[in-house]
Amino acid sequence: MNELLKIRDLHAVADGKEILKGINLEVNAGEVHAIMGPNGAGKSTLSAVLTGRENFTVTRGEVWFKGKNLLELPAEDRAREGIFLSFQYPVEIPGVSTVNFLKTAINEHRKYRGEPPYPAGEFLKMIREKMEWVGIDSKLLNRSLNEGFSGGEKKKNEIFQMAVLEPLLAILDETDSGLDIDALRVVANGVNRLKGAENATIVITHYQRLLAYIVPDVVHVLYDGRIVKTAGKELAIELEKQGYDWIKRQLAEGN
Amino acid sequence: MRREKINTDFTTLFHEGRELLRSRSHERIDRHREEAFRRFLQLGGVPDNSEEYKHADLLPVFDRDYRVTLHPPRQEVDPNTLFTCNVSELDTHVLLTVNGWFGNKEEVLELPGGIVICGLAVAATRYPSLLEAHYNRHVAAGERDGLVALNTAFAQDGIFVHVPAGAVMEKPLQVVNLMRGNANLMAFQRNLVIVGKGARATILVCDHTLSDHSFLSNSATEMAVGDNASLEYYHVQNQHIEASQINSLFVTQGRDARFDANIITLYGGFIRNNLFVSLTGEGGECNLHGIYLSDKKQRVDNFTAIDHIAPRCRSHEHFKGVLDDAAVATFTGRVTVRPNAQKTEAYQANHNLLLTDTARVNTRPQLVIDADDVKCSHGATVGQLNEEAMFYLRSRGIGEAEARLMMMFGFAHEIVGRVRLVPLREQLDDLIEKRLRGELTKCYNCVLHCKKF
Ligand SMILES: Nc1ncnc2c1ncn2[C@@H]1O[C@H](COP(=O)(O)OP(=O)(O)OP(=O)(O)O)[C@@H](O)[C@H]1O
Numbered sequence A: 001m002n003e004l005l006k007i008r009d010l011h012a013v014a015d016g017k018e019i020l021k022g023i024n025l026e027v028n029a030g031e032v033h034a035i036m037g038p039n040g041a042g043k044s045t046l047s048a049v050l051t052g053r054e055n056f057t058v059t060r061g062e063v064w065f066k067g068k069n070l071l072e073l074p075a076e077d078r079a080r081e082g083i084f085l086s087f088q089y090p091v092e093i094p095g096v097s098t099v100n101f102l103k104t105a106i107n108e109h110r111k112y113r114g115e116p117p118y119p120a121g122e123f124l125k126m127i128r129e130k131m132e133w134v135g136i137d138s139k140l141l142n143r144s145l146n147e148g149f150s151g152g153e154k155k156k157n158e159i160f161q162m163a164v165l166e167p168l169l170a171i172l173d174e175t176d177s178g179l180d181i182d183a184l185r186v187v188a189n190g191v192n193r194l195k196g197a198e199n200a201t202i203v204i205t206h207y208q209r210l211l212a213y214i215v216p217d218v219v220h221v222l223y224d225g226r227i228v229k230t231a232g233k234e235l236a237i238e239l240e241k242q243g244y245d246w247i248k249r250q251l252a253e254g255n
Numbered sequence B: 001m002r003r004e005k006i007n008t009d010f011t012t013l014f015h016e017g018r019e020l021l022r023s024r025s026h027e028r029i030d031r032h033r034e035e036a037f038r039r040f041l042q043l044g045g046v047p048d049n050s051e052e053y054k055h056a057d058l059l060p061v062f063d064r065d066y067r068v069t070l071h072p073p074r075q076e077v078d079p080n081t082l083f084t085c086n087v088s089e090l091d092t093h094v095l096l097t098v099n100g101w102f103g104n105k106e107e108v109l110e111l112p113g114g115i116v117i118c119g120l121a122v123a124a125t126r127y128p129s130l131l132e133a134h135y136n137r138h139v140a141a142g143e144r145d146g147l148v149a150l151n152t153a154f155a156q157d158g159i160f161v162h163v164p165a166g167a168v169m170e171k172p173l174q175v176v177n178l179m180r181g182n183a184n185l186m187a188f189q190r191n192l193v194i195v196g197k198g199a200r201a202t203i204l205v206c207d208h209t210l211s212d213h214s215f216l217s218n219s220a221t222e223m224a225v226g227d228n229a230s231l232e233y234y235h236v237q238n239q240h241i242e243a244s245q246i247n248s249l250f251v252t253q254g255r256d257a258r259f260d261a262n263i264i265t266l267y268g269g270f271i272r273n274n275l276f277v278s279l280t281g282e283g284g285e286c287n288l289h290g291i292y293l294s295d296k297k298q299r300v301d302n303f304t305a306i307d308h309i310a311p312r313c314r315s316h317e318h319f320k321g322v323l324d325d326a327a328v329a330t331f332t333g334r335v336t337v338r339p340n341a342q343k344t345e346a347y348q349a350n351h352n353l354l355l356t357d358t359a360r361v362n363t364r365p366q367l368v369i370d371a372d373d374v375k376c377s378h379g380a381t382v383g384q385l386n387e388e389a390m391f392y393l394r395s396r397g398i399g400e401a402e403a404r405l406m407m408m409f410g411f412a413h414e415i416v417g418r419v420r421l422v423p424l425r426e427q428l429d430d431l432i433e434k435r436l437r438g439e440l441t442k443c444y445n446c447v448l449h450c451k452k453f
């Protein structure tokens, strides 16, 4: 198996509070992992730490991506190495048009790889095609990034960016929240289309419905800063039925 | 002491130049000088600690050796060869002023609909009734401003625009104000713009410096926007760091009249913009927008005073600035709502980005509201770039420096995006991007070679 991501005993704090308390996780190329867990468990924190958000401090542990020490890289280099985060709450950036933003982003990736800028003539064609994949209105291209976008449009825009940047590891943080039923299917299809033997996806979600479309190989439960349970896709169905109490109980008994 | 000396010098200049001024300018302009100069002195001369000029620090601006020429400059060169407009796709009627004087003294531009554009000095004889009705009639809002009085005391020429009732100016008028000389120079330009009932016009003013001397331009512009008329005004300020300018704009709007201003401050040493707007007729609308990009020791001071006199008028102000190095910006947003001005809507915002610890911003909303049925709001922010947005861009692979730039550009574009002249908007976006990248000095597109600062 081609190992893409390896997290070992990862601890992280913010404002003096320990949020990640020893995460262990391995993701191979070609796999889809789901991470579920109650509110406040640390799921978004894990994605923030992986993508290089500086207001979290890693106090212990290590993260390897394609054999490189990820924690040594600044956020932009992690993205250029192939990590992509679909934000739980995408940020509005006034005055920066979506199309210019994407052009800059893609060319920064290419520069990092030593490639010339994306041929100007083909760029728009590629963009249009990817927009269709995720069912996003081309009018959004010239609008300011995420500004005034509806909740669903913001989420679609995240997956659209993912389609353009073609990451090796995509982390989807509650991409399903805010999407209507049709949009959910379209977006999930978009994600599936990007799936390949070389890349992997981590899907953070509270609901089974997204996992019905993006079928996970492994499901993890993140609780209180740790991964406390790992199983196959049937775990998601079980969690949907029963909630987290039984896991909490098991943990209490085990201690 | 220094201030007294400056005021004494003006007094001497006024008395010694009085005969010359009288002989050179028409009585319709000249008759206001004594009263104006008296007011200048009464108000204490160059403003010191007045409420209006609180943070302006005018003394260093005035305390230099300037030459004041009461004669028009000798026309050893055709002013039209001095400047080529860099907004190449923008189709405009271009007129120049040099050191405050109308470029081609006798030229009168006549456009369809009876539109006339010429020098103010020429207009004083050619259009007596318009001058009687409007010259120095719109400045009441600035009666406590000594610098406006000083302009009235010395000004002889500038631009005159008349757009008669119902006329539409198809192409924008572009006024290019040039400063050039072989010594430090002070100029007093005076403009008058009359847009009649139901008429429409667009004016673009560009300021440039063509030699590297210290310049001080103290100009005043009166604009009358008649009932149902509309005037779009753009001012692109791009001078060098030794140049100082004080621009006082007085706008009187009639019923259902609309006035849009966009003040784009790209460069200059000291820039003070006074924008006085009187909404005298019901249903008037005024939109004032401004963007300033300042670095080094530049000072930009926008003073706005909107007077809601009539009911049901709307005013909207948004000024934004990016401040680097030790630049200082001031914004004053004075809004007066008179007792009679019910159903007023007045919104105001001033947002600033500080890139260093040494840049400073003074932002002062001043709302005086004497009517009860009004909607008013004001807001100001002074801050750094949004950290979450920075991370968002970086998480897409955009490097930190580029991400900063994109955000600053986006910040500025919120104002520039309102420019309705598309080629101008594109040019401004381009200039601002270059400016933010540090690729641009004030010498950009100057046709004369000058020292880089
Ligand atoms: N900067 C911070 N300072 C202090 N506490 C923080 C900070 N950021 C997050 N937290 C806390 O860390 C915990 C984990 O937050 P996180 O956003 O990772 O949860 P989550 O699992 O994504 O929850 P949800 O399902 O609600 O999205 C929460 O208790 C949160 O309040």
Ligand SMILES: [Mg+2]
Binding pocket: A043, A044, A045, A088, A173
């Ligand atoms: Mg979360």
